[in-house]
Amino acid sequence: MDAFFAQAEQASKPSLRGKAVVVGGIGPRGVVATASYEARVFGVHSAMPTAQARRLAPHAAYLTPRGGFYRSISEQVMGLLGQLSPLVEPLSLDEAFVDLEAGGAASDSTSARLVGVRLRREIRAVTGLTGSVGLAGSKMLAKIASEQAKPDGLVLIEPGTERALLGPMSVRTLPGVGPATGDHLRRAGIATVDEIVEAGEDELVRLLGKAHGHGVYAMALARDDRPVVAEREAKSVSVEDTYDVDIHDRTRIGLEVQRLAERCVRRLRRAGLSGRTIVLKVRRYDFSTLTRSETLRGPTDDVAVVREAAARLLDSVDTTGGVRLLGVGVSGLADYTQEDLFAQAAEAADAARVAEAAETPPQNAGGGEGTGEDRPPGPERAALVERRWYPGHDVRHAAYGPGWVQGSGLGRVTVRFETPYSGPGRVRTFRVDDPDLEPAEPLPLVPAPSGGGGAAVDRTHA
DNA sequence: TCTGGGGTCCTGAAGCCC
DNA sequence: TCTGGGGCTTCAGGACCC
Numbered sequence: 012m013d014a015f016f017a018q019a020e021q022a023s024k025p026s027l028r029g030k031a032v033v034v035g036g037i038g039p040r041g042v043v044a045t046a047s048y049e050a051r052v053f054g055v056h057s058a059m060p061t062a063q064a065r066r067l068a069p070h071a072a073y074l075t076p077r078g079g080f081y082r083s084i085s086e087q088v089m090g091l092l093g094q095l096s097p098l099v100e101p102l103s104l105d106e107a108f109v110d111l112e113a114g115g116a117a118s119d120s121t122s123a124r125l126v127g128v129r130l131r132r133e134i135r136a137v138t139g140l141t142g143s144v145g146l147a148g149s150k151m152l153a154k155i156a157s158e159q160a161k162p163d164g165l166v167l168i169e170p171g172t173e174r175a176l177l178g179p180m181s182v183r184t185l186p187g188v189g190p191a192t193g194d195h196l197r198r199a200g201i202a203t204v205d206e207i208v209e210a211g212e213d214e215l216v217r218l219l220g221k222a223h224g225h226g227v228y229a230m231a232l233a234r235d236d237r238p239v240v241a242e243r244e245a246k247s248v249s250v251e252d253t254y255d256v257d258i259h260d261r262t263r264i265g266l267e268v269q270r271l272a273e274r275c276v277r278r279l280r281r282a283g284l285s286g287r288t289i290v291l292k293v294r295r296y297d298f299s300t301l302t303r304s305e306t307l308r309g310p311t312d313d314v315a316v317v318r319e320a321a322a323r324l325l326d327s328v329d330t331t332g333g334v335r336l337l338g339v340g341v342s343g344l345a346d347y348t349q350e351d352l353f354a355q356a357a358e359a360a361d362a363a364r365v366a367e368a369a370e371t372p373p374q375n376a377g378g379g380e381g382t383g384e385d386r387p388p389g390p391e392r393a394a395l396v397e398r399r400w401y402p403g404h405d406v407r408h409a410a411y412g413p414g415w416v417q418g419s420g421l422g423r424v425t426v427r428f429e430t431p432y433s434g435p436g437r438v439r440t441f442r443v444d445d446p447d448l449e450p451a452e453p454l455p456l457v458p459a460p461s462g463g464g465g466a467a468v469d470r471t472h473a
Numbered sequence: 474t475c476t477g478g479g480g481t482c483c484t485g486a487a488g489c490c491c
Numbered sequence: 492t493c494t495g496g497g498g499c500t501t502c503a504g505g506a507c508c509c
Contacts (some may be wrong), residue, residue, distance in 0.1 A: 035477080042477050044509090057509080060475045103479095103509045187482095189507045222483060223506090246481070253477060288501085298476070304502060336477085481508080488501085 012088070012142045013162035015105035017047035019081055020074055020403060022139050022456045024415060026427060026435035031055070031071035033064050037402060038255050040335070044076055048162060072417075074403030080453040081105075084138050091133050095126060098239045106157075108150050110239035120146075120167060127165045139431070139456035148173070149235035151186055173233035178205040185230045192219060192227070207231035244344075248282065249290070250274045251338025257296045259333045268325050271339040272318040279341055285312035285348040286341035291324035294336035303327055310345040317341065398443065398450075400424040405454070409447035411439065413454060419443060431456050 012018065016034040021027045031050035035043040041061040053068040061073065085104040092099045092107055096114025101107045117123035127144040134142045145156025147168040155177075160166040168176060177184070182204060183193045196202070199218055201210055208231050216224030229235065250271050258264050268291065279286065290304040303324040311317065321339050400406070400419040406426055407413050414428035417438060424443050429436025431454055441448050 038477095039474065040477075042475095044477080058476080061477095062474050063476090066474095106509070187507070191506055220484070243481095247479090249479065251478060300504080302503060306501065338478090340479095479509090481506100483506085484504085486502085489499085491497090 012105040012140060014045050014047050014051075015140075016045040016076055016081060017050070018140050019084060019456070020072075020077075021047060023080075023431045023453065024403075024427070025429050025431070025433060027072050031068050032074065033061070033068065033071050034074050034076050034403070035061055035064075037061060037073055037075050040253050040255060046071075072403075075401040077404060077453060083453075084140070084456070087137050088134055088142065091130065091137065095130065098241050100239045100241060100243070108153065108239045111146075113239070120169060124165070124167055127167070131165060137457065149233070150237050150239065151230055151235040152233065154186065155180075155184060177231070177233055178203065178208075180204050182207060182227075182231075185227060187223065187226055187230065192223070195219065204231045245282065245284070246344060247290075247340055247342035248275060248279050248284065248286070248344070249292075249338055249340025250278065251292060251336055251340075253294070253336045254334075257333030257335050258337075259330075261330065264330055264334060264337065265322065265325060267337050268321050268339060269318050271337055272321040273314055275339045275341060276312060276314045276317050279312050284344045284346060285310040286345065287311075287343035288341065289317055289320035289324065290338075290340040290342060291321050291328070292336070292338035292340065293325075293328050293330065293334055295330070296333040296335060298335070300336075301328065306343065310343065310348050312348050400443065405451040406448055407451040408439075408441075408445075413451060424448070430454050432458060 017032045020032055020034060021030075029049065030047070031053065032047040033043055033050050033055055034045045035041055035057075039062065043055060043057050043059045043061055043064050045057055046055040046059075046064070050064075050068050050071050053071075055064040055068050055071070064071070065073070081104050085101075088105075089099065089101060089107060092109050095116045096109050096111055098110035098113040099107055100109075111117040111123055111126060117126045123146045127146050131142060131144055134140065141163040143157050143160035143163060144165045145153045145158070145160050145168075146166070147153040147156050148170055152168050152173055156166040156168050180203060181193075182188050182196050182201060185204065185207075188196070195218060196207070199210075199214075201207055207215060207228060212225065212228045215228040218224065219227060252267070252271065254267075258267065287308075287310045288304055288306045290302055292300065292302050294300045305320050305324055307316070307320065317339070400416045402416055402418055404416050405413065406416055408426065408428070411426075411428045413430050414426040414436065417425040417427045419425065422443055423440050424445075425438060425440045426448070427436050427438045
């Protein structure tokens with residue numbers, strides 16, 4: 012999809028169409044997730060600190076991401092891709108590789124192009140958004156083609172033309188060459204893909220190490236036989252928070268780690284997983300990052316176990332000077348737990364112990380180890396927290412109908428009343444605790460009756 | 474006022490076992 | 492009994508990606 016989040020916001024908010032829109036973290040330490048093409052003109056791009064973006068484009072609309080909304084659009088697009096082939100490899104919400112050959116959807120350039128054209132039309136019809144398609148014989152080249160196709164286009168790389176196309180491009184074009192590797196190569200006098208080829212494989216391995224060197228050299232020769240892999244299994248689950256202000260208080264740091272551990276386990280359980288290795292991540296005041304990990308004897312999805320491990324790991328970290336970020340993760344994933352194994356062992360023991368025990372109640376009835384579902388966050392918290400209005404999020408007013416939060420502060424919230432199907436709407440301001448105003452679900456970008464639904468976009472590689 | 478959040482993969486050091 | 496080395500695992504950090 013082209014500038015996915017920003018495009019989705021423009022589609023649902025008529026007053027923002029054709030305007031600079033920046034979606035991302037709004038806080039003092041936020042970064043840009045996506046900038047609309049209108050905002051990019053001012054030099055705003057993803058991963059840029061939002062504060063810097065505000066300096067470059069002070070008049071742009073700054074919105075917080077609506078994850079669920081984007082996800083629903085993404086599902087629609089992925090559904091369309093699934094009709095082309097059983098081999099669809101999502102890279103993110105807005106991007107996926109599709110193996111057209113595996114699906115029998117295309118066998119040569121001509122048929123592939125037709126599929127691409129039709130797909131773009133369908134994405135548009137179902138989601139109301141534009142996506143770009145890159146067609147090529149490998150994942151790397153399809154990706155490059157899709158970059159060239161953006162926005163709202165289709166590019167096909169003809170077999171036999173790959174090397175000539177790649178040669179003059181920057182080394183940064185190649186997957187796996189980021190800022191650090193790019194700098195490294197540049198210092199060695201290598202700036203283009205052609206220069207990688209000239210340097211030779213041995214030199215690349217010397218510069219970048221074995222795995223990376225061989226890999227980058229192969230990519231430079233346009234050799235990429237990585238298969239399209241459907242449904243990858245997750246290897247880790249983690250949550251992290253960056254704080255608006257560094258935390259110094261050790262007690263508070265401990266409490267935050269506990270909270271993160273709970274959130275992480277909730278996610279773990281929702282995915283039906285458990286894990287063996289607990290990881291604590293700490294980013295200090297000076298942005299230096301360290302991780303500490305501990306591997307248990309078996310996988311767990313027990314909040315108490317993860318919480319305790321995280322607390323132990325925190326004990327080994329010096330936080331004087333303050334921390335800006337804390338994170339808790341679990342890796343070494345499995346779909347059973349240590350507790351399951353104990354349960355199995357106990358069952359086996361029971362079975363062997365053919366004897367009596369007719370109706371003895373379980374000893375550890377209070378344990379709550381078993382099938383415990385996701386514990387929702389304390390209800391007391393929901394009740395106490397005052398309502399927060401996030402810029403860009405959907406609301407409904409009893410009298411004025413659906414709209415979205417344009418901004419809030421000083422006890423007021425400003426709402427623009429418009430929908431994806433209306434013209435630009437009017438703005439009104441309310442008190443933040445106005446009982447007539449409430450959060451609402453996003454409206455689909457394409458009206459439901461026509462068989463559509465929400466909206467979605469994805470950059471699609473084939 | 475720099476620098477999010479969720480991931481993956483690789484490397485190197487260190488410890489352990491054989 | 493000592494030493495060396497291969498192979499495996501764990502841990503920490505870094506690079507990269509969207």
